[in-house]
Amino acid sequence: MAYAIEAHELAKRFKGGVVALDGVSFAVEPGTVFGLLGPNGAGKTTVVRILTTILGADSGWAQVLGHDVGHDPDLVRRLFGLAGQYAAVDENLTGRENLVMVGRLNHLTRRDAGVRAFELLEEFELVDAADRTLKTYSGGMRRRIDLAAALVTRPGVLFLDEPTTGLDPQSRAGLWAVIENLVGAGTTVLLTTQYLEEADRLASRVAVVDHGRVISQGTPAELKAALGATVLAVGLHDAATAERAERALAPLSDKSPHLSGASVELPVDGGPKVAMEALRVLDQLGIEPVTFVLREPSLDDVFLALTGRSAEQDAAPTSAGLPAPERAGRNGEARR
Amino acid sequence: MSAPAPVVREPAEAGRAPGIGARLGWMFSDTLVLTRRNLIKYVRIPESLFFSSVQPVMFVLLFRYVFGGAIRTPGVSYVNYLIPGIFVQTMAFGAVNTSIGLAEDLQKGIIERFRALPMARSSVLAARTLADLLRNVVVAVLIAAVGFAVGFRIQTNVLAFLAGVGLILVFAYALSWGFAVIGLFAPNSETAQVMSFPVLFPLTFASSAFVPVQSMPSWLRGFANHQPVSVVVDAARALMVGGPTTSLVWQSVAWSVGIVLVLAPLAVHRYRLST
Numbered sequence: 001m002a003y004a005i006e007a008h009e010l011a012k013r014f015k016g017g018v019v020a021l022d023g024v025s026f027a028v029e030p031g032t033v034f035g036l037l038g039p040n041g042a043g044k045t046t047v048v049r050i051l052t053t054i055l056g057a058d059s060g061w062a063q064v065l066g067h068d069v070g071h072d073p074d075l076v077r078r079l080f081g082l083a084g085q086y087a088a089v090d091e092n093l094t095g096r097e098n099l100v101m102v103g104r105l106n107h108l109t110r111r112d113a114g115v116r117a118f119e120l121l122e123e124f125e126l127v128d129a130a131d132r133t134l135k136t137y138s139g140g141m142r143r144r145i146d147l148a149a150a151l152v153t154r155p156g157v158l159f160l161d162e163p164t165t166g167l168d169p170q171s172r173a174g175l176w177a178v179i180e181n182l183v184g185a186g187t188t189v190l191l192t193t194q195y196l197e198e199a200d201r202l203a204s205r206v207a208v209v210d211h212g213r214v215i216s217q218g219t220p221a222e223l224k225a226a227l228g229a230t231v232l233a234v235g236l237h238d239a240a241t242a243e244r245a246e247r248a249l250a251p252l253s254d255k256s257p258h259l260s261g262a263s264v265e266l267p268v269d270g271g272p273k274v275a276m277e278a279l280r281v282l283d284q285l286g287i288e289p290v291t292f293v294l295r296e297p298s299l300d301d302v303f304l305a306l307t308g309r310s311a312e313q314d315a316a317p318t319s320a321g322l323p324a325p326e327r328a329g330r331n332g333e334a335r336r
Numbered sequence: 337m338s339a340p341a342p343v344v345r346e347p348a349e350a351g352r353a354p355g356i357g358a359r360l361g362w363m364f365s366d367t368l369v370l371t372r373r374n375l376i377k378y379v380r381i382p383e384s385l386f387f388s389s390v391q392p393v394m395f396v397l398l399f400r401y402v403f404g405g406a407i408r409t410p411g412v413s414y415v416n417y418l419i420p421g422i423f424v425q426t427m428a429f430g431a432v433n434t435s436i437g438l439a440e441d442l443q444k445g446i447i448e449r450f451r452a453l454p455m456a457r458s459s460v461l462a463a464r465t466l467a468d469l470l471r472n473v474v475v476a477v478l479i480a481a482v483g484f485a486v487g488f489r490i491q492t493n494v495l496a497f498l499a500g501v502g503l504i505l506v507f508a509y510a511l512s513w514g515f516a517v518i519g520l521f522a523p524n525s526e527t528a529q530v531m532s533f534p535v536l537f538p539l540t541f542a543s544s545a546f547v548p549v550q551s552m553p554s555w556l557r558g559f560a561n562h563q564p565v566s567v568v569v570d571a572a573r574a575l576m577v578g579g580p581t582t583s584l585v586w587q588s589v590a591w592s593v594g595i596v597l598v599l600a601p602l603a604v605h606r607y608r609l610s611t
Contacts, residue, residue: 052452077454090446092377104369105455107362133380149449 002066003027004157004188005034005051009060012046012212020046022212023060028190028205030156033183035203036192037303043212044192045085048161051190052082064157078106081150083143085162085192091134095126095145098134102149113152120148124178140171147178158182160191164198176201196300208306215306223302230271231301232278235263235291245289248281258304262290267297267305363456370450370463371470374437378471384433388475392426393482399546400486407547412577416491419483420500420573421545424565426479427472427508428540432532434468434512435519439528442520442610461600461607465512472508476501491577500575503588507568510595516603520610539565544573564591 005028012021021043028034036044049055051062053073062069064076089098096117103113121130124144134142143163150158160179164172179202183189193199199206200220208216208223216223234249236242239262246259252274255267268274275294282289378384399418409417441447441460450460480501490497515532522528542556543549543565549557560566568591571584 049448054448054451074454077452080452082449082452084445084449089449090373090377091444092380093373097373097376101369101373102453105366105450105453107365107454 002030003063004030004032005062005064005190007047007051007060007062010047010050010057010062011059012043012050012055012057019212021050021057024207024209024212024214025060026207026214026217028188030188031183031186032204033179033189033191033202035199035206036190036209037194037196037199037203037206038192038209039194042209044209045161046212047209048082048159048190048192052080052159053077078153079155080157080159081153081155082159083147083150083161083163085165089134089142089146089149094131094133095121095137096130098145099149099152103152106153108152116152120151124148138171140167140174143167143171143175144178147175151182156186156188158187158189160189162192162194164193164195172198196298196303200298208303210303210307216302224297226302230268231295231297232266232268232275233263233291233293233295234266234278234282234289236287237290238262241287244285245282245287248285248287249278252277252281255305265301267301359456363459363462366455366459367462367466370459371467374463374467375470377437378433378467387433388430388471389478391429392422392475392479395425396422396479396482396486403546408551409548413487415483415487416489416577417548417573418546419479419488420576421543421569422483423476423479423501423504423572424507424543424569425540425545426475427504428511428536428565430472430475431468431508431511431515432529432536433471433515434464435515435517435522435528435532436525437468438464438516438519439522440525443524447610457608458604461516461603464516465509468512469505469509472505476505492575496575496581499585500572503575503585504568504572507564507588507592510592510599513596513599513603517599517606520603520606539563543569545569564588564595567591 007027008025010021010024011019013019024043024047026034026036036047038044046055050057051064051069053069053076056070065079067076067079069076090101093101099117099120100110100113103116104110108116121127124147126141126145126148129137129141134145137145147160147163150160163179164175167175176198179189179191183202189202191199191202204219206218206220206223207214216226218226232249234245236245242259242262242264246257246264249264249266250257252270253266253268257264257266266278270277271294275292279289279292378388396418399422400415404414404418407414438461447460451457514535518531518535519528522531538559542552542560543563544560545565549560549566552560567584568588570579571581571588573579574581574584
């Protein structure tokens with residue numbers, strides 16, 4: 001079948017030899033949400049900039065709705081909408097003026113641009129603020145007007161670069177609902193995020209990106225399945241006890257345990273059975289857990305298993321040939 | 337938040353390349369849309385209003401009433417000598433807005449957004465310089481009003497005076513392209529401003545704008561006599577208060593055209609590279 005978005009072996013090196021992308025490939029089926037998940041500096045934004053024709057790739061190719069972004073940038077620019085990590089709308093203009101400007105720059109007539117701006121202001125509940133400059137908007141309102149601006153031409157493909165970074169939970173939930181509605185109506189969405197919960201909630205497929213490479217790809221369920229059915233999380237009194245507990249629990253699973261501070265997390269397949277075994281082992285050593293939880297794995301666990309680091313706390317430098325120190329060993333890594 | 341109801345569609349334009357006529361039409365319309373956006377900003381930001389209007393008035397008052405008494409200008413009253421110079425100095429200073437505006441747009445990411453829109457590439461720079469030209473027209477009216485209020489009188493005729501103002505506007509437009517280059521190299525708007533002034537100060541003050549070049553030390557006179565600001569000031573002064581004009585006017589037009597020919601391609605090149 002024809003993909004809505006396709007990237008093949010995209011590579012990009014910036015001045016000074018910093019490798020931003022080192023062969024990124026993925027394909028997005030029409031009408032789905034595809035999540036690019038990874039920490040800051042992993043290369044997610046660079047992928048979006050290449051797909052949206054802002055930046056040229058050094059090698060590899062990419063298509064949007066069947067059109068090559070490098071060969072046909074003018075055409076491709078008419079096919080997608082882009083909402084950025086930093087809402088790139090003009091704060092000295094009013095909400096309405098921003099939408100009309102984007103409409104006019106998409107070569108709508110003045111009348112059509114005005115009508116479309118009004119529709120979007122209504123849909124995004126910004127009618128009351130329509131004629132105030134964006135300086136007076138809250139963070140959530142700015143993201144909404146930014147997303148509205150990306151939808152002026154009713155694009156079939158929407159790129160959202162960290163659409164909810166820095167938003168409060170309520171605004172985030174609101175934006176999620178909007179995105180789900182768009183997908184329900186047939187829009188294809190490529191979303192970058194460092195929030196594992198966000199990819200889990202919205203995306204039907206996820207590519208985990210780290211140091212300019214896709215290190216894993218699949219449905220959120222597949223990624224979790226590869227990790228183990230459940231995660232056993234045990235909290236102890238102190239770090240020394242936690243180390244003893246880690247050594248004792250390690251044989252219970254074929255996955256590696258993660259130690260951080262006074263807690264140990266172990267991906268397991270057996271669920272309750274392993275939990276009973278774990279309690280027995282700890283009891284024999286005279287270790288009394290403070291907390292003892294069996295939970296569903298999150299995408300954060302996936303990232304931790306794949307890279308040895310947590311995605312949410314990490315701001316990895318993307319340096320050529322310089323693996324981040326955390327890669328050396330996973331046991332020294334603080335979880336939270 | 338209510339749910340937007342998008343309609344998936346291939347835009348009507350998709351699939352066929354627009355003709356050259358349509359492209360030129362869009363380039364023109366994109367430039368006007370962005371020019372309007374740039375001008376709105378000038379009106380809504382108080383600091384920019386201050387630099388556009390209050391600062392030139394202060395300079396007129398400062399030189400007319402504070403320094404003016406100490407400056408000898410043979411054959412012409414100082415206020416008549418000063419006002420053509422003030423025109424040029426103010427508009428040259430105004431050209432810094434081009435570098436500040438561009439650096440700010442780059443920094444805030446709005447130019448990234450423009451690059452992802454199906455608009456003409458060239459319209460960002462064209463709109464920036466056009467907006468600054470229009471802004472300068474307003475500033476010119478203001479300076480003329482203040483100039484007349486403090487005693488400036490046209491010694492030639494109104495047409496020649498207007499030609500002088502036009503000559504300065506063309507020069508300021510050319511300078512805008514130079515400052516566009518600075519703005520595209522600067523990491524942010526503050527730096528763009530800081531980078532602009534070392535260029536601007538020698539050009540405007542080591543010139544015939546405020547004092548006769550003969551009063552300067554000989555080592556400075558060579559530069560001051562031949563640099564473009566002096567040429568444009570002398571040409572505008574000749575048109576406004578009298579003197580031989582032809583050669584000076586041609587020289588200043590040549591400077592303006594030369595600056596655009598050299599620096600506009602450089603700015604466009606730099607704009608293409610800056611992402």
